[in-house]
Amino acid sequence: MYNQTEVIKDTSELGAEGELIINxxxxxxxxxxxxxxxxxxxxxxxxxxxxxLGYIHRSIEKMCESLTYRQFIYVTSRMDYLSSHINNLxxxxxxxxxxxxxxPERAKYVRVILSELTRIASHExxxxxxxxxLGAFTPFFYAFREREMITDIMEETCGARLTMNYIVxxxxxxxIHPDFQKKVKAxxxxxxxxxxxxxxxxxxxxxxQSRTKGVGVLTAEDAISFGCTGPVARASxxxxxxxxxxxxxxxxxxxxxxxxxxxxxxxxxxxxxxxxMNQSIRIIEQLIDTIPEGDFVGKTKxxxxxxxxxxxxxxxxxxxxxxIYVVSEGGTTPHRIxxxxxxxxxxxxxxxxxxxxxxxxxxxxxxxxxxxxxDIDR
Amino acid sequence: xxxxxxxxxxxxxxxxAILDETGEWLNITIEPSELKSFATALKEGKLQMNYLFxxxxxxxxxxxxxVYHLSATTHRQSIVVKANVNREAPEIETLSGLWKTANFLExxxxxxxxxxxxxxxxxxxxxxxxxxxxxxxRKDFEDPINMIKL
Numbered sequence: 001m002y003n004q005t006e007v008i009k010d011t012s013e014l015g016a017e018g019e020l021i022i023n024x025x026x027x028x029x030x031x032x033x034x035x036x037x038x039x040x041x042x043x044x045x046x047x048x049x050x051x052x053l054g055y056i057h058r059s060i061e062k063m064c065e066s067l068t069y070r071q072f073i074y075v076t077s078r079m080d081y082l083s084s085h086i087n088n089l090x091x092x093x094x095x096x097x098x099x100x101x102x103x104p105e106r107a108k109y110v111r112v113i114l115s116e117l118t119r120i121a122s123h124e125x126x127x128x129x130x131x132x133x134l135g136a137f138t139p140f141f142y143a144f145r146e147r148e149m150i151t152d153i154m155e156e157t158c159g160a161r162l163t164m165n166y167i168v169x170x171x172x173x174x175x176i177h178p179d180f181q182k183k184v185k186a187x188x189x190x191x192x193x194x195x196x197x198x199x200x201x202x203x204x205x206x207x208x209q210s211r212t213k214g215v216g217v218l219t220a221e222d223a224i225s226f227g228c229t230g231p232v233a234r235a236s237x238x239x240x241x242x243x244x245x246x247x248x249x250x251x252x253x254x255x256x257x258x259x260x261x262x263x264x265x266x267x268x269x270x271x272x273x274x275x276x277m278n279q280s281i282r283i284i285e286q287l288i289d290t291i292p293e294g295d296f297v298g299k300t301k302x303x304x305x306x307x308x309x310x311x312x313x314x315x316x317x318x319x320x321x322x323x324i325y326v327v328s329e330g331g332t333t334p335h336r337i338x339x340x341x342x343x344x345x346x347x348x349x350x351x352x353x354x355x356x357x358x359x360x361x362x363x364x365x366x367x368x369x370x371x372x373x374x375d376i377d378r
Numbered sequence: 379x380x381x382x383x384x385x386x387x388x389x390x391x392x393x394x395a396i397l398d399e400t401g402e403w404l405n406i407t408i409e410p411s412e413l414k415s416f417a418t419a420l421k422e423g424k425l426q427m428n429y430l431f432x433x434x435x436x437x438x439x440x441x442x443x444x445v446y447h448l449s450a451t452t453h454r455q456s457i458v459v460k461a462n463v464n465r466e467a468p469e470i471e472t473l474s475g476l477w478k479t480a481n482f483l484e485x486x487x488x489x490x491x492x493x494x495x496x497x498x499x500x501x502x503x504x505x506x507x508x509x510x511x512x513x514x515x516r517k518d519f520e521d522p523i524n525m526i527k528l
Contacts, residue, residue, distance in 0.1 A: 057506070325434060
């Protein structure tokens with residue numbers, strides 16, 4: 001065990017000649033958060049990457065043990081802040097499953113639409129940030145132009161732009177804004193017209209392609225062994241979309257394709273996310289005109305008590321499978337709660353993917369993992 | 379493959395296992411000493427449980443329970459494997475040789491609950507500081523800043 005605060009180790013201490021240890025992070029423009037990677041280099045070739053976590057660890061699992069089943073949802077927005085709706089949805093589904101709460105159809109439709117809007121917003125942010133990591137600054141502004149429309153819709157309906165806390169056990173906190181459908185349709189029109197610009201700017205860009213193709217390859221066997229989910233696993237040809245495998249809310253009523261690529265490299269992970277945005281649009285289009293009238297929240301008791309037992313739910317966030325495991329003793333607070341965060345498992349594959357490649361390619365590999373650090377540290 | 383088939387198959391690889399069907403998935407409780415061989419049989423045998431998606435631990439104040447959630451990319455049935463370890467000197471065999479994801483997940487359990495994973499390739503703290511004392515997710519942990527009162 002060595003000291004984490006050490007900046008650079010003297011190479012003479014190490015046995016191997018020419019070996020250099022670089023501390024990337026915790027403050028680094030490309031880690032998009034406080035992630036600390038200890039990279040062992042031999043010349044320009046990466047020998048080993050060790051992630052050091054915990055710079056934003058808040059012990060959310062321990063906090064949740066003292067929070068009630070109505071309160072703990074609000075903490076989960078602070079984990080994967082780019083998928084906060086979907087995190088909230090996972091918690092709501094868990095309480096609904098445990099207590100057999102009926103959810104009105106209207107709420108189910110709105111939840112799925114909001115989840116897909118969240119997914120698009122998350123992928124947009126990732127697209128801009130990832131292109132910026134590789135040196136292309138312009139796509140960032142293009143991506144944020146569309147993302148801004150989504151955050152405006154969220155602000156109007158949920159009252160918040162980032163940590164929404166809008167989905168509650170039983171349905172929604174309050175009804176959607178009267179302009180919701182109109183604004184979502186305006187967004188769809190805008191997005192469809194502008195999505196080709198991403199293709200021109202990034203996908204067909206020869207520099208981008210040569211920097212991502214064949215970089216950070218992850219085979220299907222390794223993706224499964226490392227527990228990877230979401231776009232990372234789907235780019236390696238592993239079918240793992242929770243929306244398809246274990247449908248929740250109204251995902252079994254809509255038609256969409258699970259995007260699967262087989263190359264397993266950074267470019268494949270990029271392509272999966274870009275195609276997923278189009279699939280999300282497809283889902284929203286099927287639901288937006290048919291939101292049923294009626295209640296937006298089902299009947300629930302004031303004090304929620306989960307029966308004694310164990311519960312597990314999983315939802316598909318923008319990063320992969322988000323699982324919630326609750327051990328209940330029948331009280332108002334959980335005895336133990338565990339959040340299975342997709343980023344944590346995806347990060348564990350980083351060393352395997354990047355070892356042997358050049359330090360310059362690390363940005364492409366790490367960028368396409370789409371890490372959100374508060375989600376990993378919890 | 380259905381849950382019934384899994385239930386019938388388990389006793390052939392672990393005769394002493396205790397099965398519990400009250401939850402959503404089949405719960406299998408085994409002795410910690412049998413974990414490694416049982417897990418190997420699950421992964422490489424008929425069930426092909428190649429996807430370990432969650433490893434955690436629960437503190438019951440009298441003992442700790444290791445919980446492994448397993449699934450398979452072929453038949454998509456999930457099972458839960460549990461092993462009770464004592465609280466004073468918890469020890470259990472590592473599964474990082476079978477599933478690579480176990481490496482990180484077990485390091486997290488190690489620092490949060492103090493479970494010692496035998497033959498783990500790299501058992502160090504992952505999230506907490508190097509000099510952190512105590513095991514925060516245990517029920518008797520006293521938080522010095524007193525942010526969380528149970």
